[in-house]
Amino acid sequence: MNIINRAASILLLLVFFLAFFQNSVHGRPLLLSMSRPKPDDAALFARWLVSQSSWGVLNTIASDMGGAPFGNVVSFSDGLPDKGHGIPYFYLTTLDPTARNALKDQRSSFTISEYAIGTCGKKDPENPSCAKITLVGKLKVVTEDPKETTFAQTALFTKHPEMEGWPKSHDFQIYKLEIEEIFMINWFGGPKPLTVDQYLQAKMDSHTVIA
Amino acid sequence: MNIINRAASILLLLVFFLAFFQNSVHGRPLLLSMSRPKPDDAALFARWLVSQSSWGVLNTIASDMGGAPFGNVVSFSDGLPDKGHGIPYFYLTTLDPTARNALKDQRSSFTISEYAIGTCGKKDPENPSCAKITLVGKLKVVTEDPKETTFAQTALFTKHPEMEGWPKSHDFQIYKLEIEEIFMINWFGGPKPLTVDQYLQAKMDSHTVIA
Structure with a gap:
């Protein structure tokens, strides 16, 4: 005994x-609550990767750096945990070059690595079976639709509780990436064919959620 | 007893x-063997962040996407563990858009987050005290100097043992970012003033190495 x-x-x-x-x-933080979809289901996989991630690199054109592509680490959210809509929202200030660049030239992309969420095992971050996604589009301030503003703010502040307390004097505003093209590699054989419509319409709730 | x-x-x-x-x-993998420098020592901090990281987002201009800035997750190395020289080397194939873009337009940047190496504690990835660095410059194939090629290949294959076995038919080549400008935030108060010379000349061996 x-x-x-x-x-x-x-x-x-x-x-x-x-x-x-x-x-x-x-x-x-352990955000993972939904199981990893099969790589073949490109739309669901892409939505899973975006919804499970909390940060990525947001790219803009830096006219003050000779038009160089300028990547910047940012936090983001596409919705409440496991209830994302696929559109990444950001909380940016023009004290930072990314927001300033976007106001001059909206061309942008947002890049996420599966390596950052810890589901790549011992694979190298550049191994094609460790997924990566780049959403290409236009980076815009969210102002017109109060419903969208509320959705985005709740999405951001739920995933990033710190944000709510960031200095008011910095004039943080909500931005979103209007996606026009998707580049995703999650297996061997090159990028997965995936349209923006397929991505946005993927049914996340049909997928197993781990309690 | x-x-x-x-x-x-x-x-x-x-x-x-x-x-x-x-x-x-x-x-x-636990790459960390050198203690985190004080945020005030910008050059040493930047070199530490680059040398401890194994991947980042490499940004190029995608002429086939309307000139959008295109970020792509890649592995890299700036030297043997704790013996980096500060210049990031990559192992890329033109089967991938990033290498193709760079051959048309060398303007590029490379972005790393401290969040990815796990030393940000409970801070949000966008919190200024969780460091981020963007090296801006030109992305070039390394071919001319055999000494540099050997250094870069050893640096890459030591940090990324998988690379040595990647398919020969994919024609991977070594690229490097020739740094022209540095954007680093590692504390409150905006980006740290830091020249490329200060960065490249920082003495890494003066810094404490944890056994």
């Missing part, structure tokens, strides 16, 4: 450490 | 799990 108790204690300790490290190693 | 033995066993198990999770959670 004594041995069983001790074994139980050890087990409990291990479970505790397992849970603790899964949630805290590298300071990443 | 029995209790001490049992306590030792539990301790050993915990140490094992600690080591195991630190190395394997999210499939990230």
Whole structure:
């Protein structure tokens, strides 16, 4: 009985450490709650990758750097966890070059790596089976539709609670990427054919959610 | 004595799990061996961030997408672990748009987030104290200098052992970013003033290495 108790204690300790490290190693919140779709289902896979990610690199044209493509690390959200709509929303200030660039030239792209969410195992980040997606389009301020503004703000502040407290004096505004083209590699054999319509209409709720 | 033995066993198990999770959670190799420099030392901090990272987003101009800035997830290396020179080298194929774009228009940037290496704690990826760097310059094939080619290949294959086995038929070539401008945020108050010379000449070996 004594041995069983001790074994139980050890087990409990291990479970505790397992849970603790899964949630805290590298300071990443565990956003993953939906299982990884099969790579063949390009639309669902793309939507999954976007909805599970919390940050990426947002690209604009820097006219003050000779028209160079300028990538910038930003946080984003496409909706509440597991309820994303596929359109990435951002919270940007013109104190930062990305927002300033976009106001001059809306051409933009947004790039996400599956490596960042931790589901690539031991694969190299450039291995085609470790997925990557680039959404190409126009970066615009969200102002006209109050319903969209509310949706985007809730999406952002839920995934990034810090944002709500960022300095008012910095004039953060909500931006979105209006997607025109999608480049995704999630397996060998080159980019997956995927239209913007297929991507936006993918049914996320048909997919298994892990409790 | 029995209790001490049992306590030792539990301790050993915990140490094992600690080591195991630190190395394997999210499939990230633990590259970190140099301690994080103080944010004030911009040059050293930038070199540390680049040398500790294994991937980033490489941005080029996509003439076939209306001249949009096109970000792409790539692996890179600036040298052997803790012996980087600050110049990022890549292993790219023209089967991929990034290399094709660069051969038409060398304007490029390369973006890295500290969030990806796991030293941002619970901070949001867009929090200014979670560092990000964008190296802006020209993306070029490395061919002329055999010494540089050897250095770059060793740097890449050491950090990314998979690369050596990538299909010969894909004609991978070594590229480098010739840096012209540096944008780095690693604390509040906007981008750190940092010239390319200061960055390239920072003395990495003066910095503490954790065994």
